[in-house]
Amino acid sequence: MSKSLKYFFGLFTITLLTACGFQFQNGQLIPEVLQTLNFESANPYGDMELAMRKQLQLNNIQLTEKRADVPVLRLNKTIFEDKVASVFKQGREAEKILMLEVVASVRMPNQQTYPLSVKIRRTFFDNSRAALAKSAEKEVIMNDMREQAARQLISKMVALQDRKSVV
Secondary structure, eight states: OHHHHHHHHHHHHHHHHHHTTOOOOSSSSSOGGGSEEEEEESSTTSHHHHHHHHHHHHTTOEEOOOOTTSOEEEEEEEEEEEEEEEEOTTSOEEEEEEEEEEEEEEEOTTSOEEEEEEEEEEEEEOOGGGHHHHHHHHHHHHHHHHHHHHHHHHHHHHHGGGSTTTO
């Protein structure tokens, strides 16, 4: 009885949310002045830059050419580090801590600049016996870290809405 009740309640909730037109907000919280940006970077086709462009597009932020009346989002620095966290008995690395730090800035049309920075940390178990598989796994983790850093940078851009010069 309780299993069918849970099923009915779940189905009812999904139907209610669908019927009322509920949608997750993509880009709705971003200040209007930041809905159109110029995106700058030293390496426009780097992995972090591509992840950032993807997240900007997913949040309905229009990217334009450089103009005086458009804010500029600039990726200043991307630092990737890995540190040994633990070792096997034989002295080989067992676990690493992967760290990604992204430093960016938003320059508003009034030339006021707001710094943004994000640090992402993940652990990675390194087994030298499966080197190829671990290499592919590490690449997947790094891509996920870049996506997470891009999402966090956009979230920090939302916080700029509280600044008096943006609103």
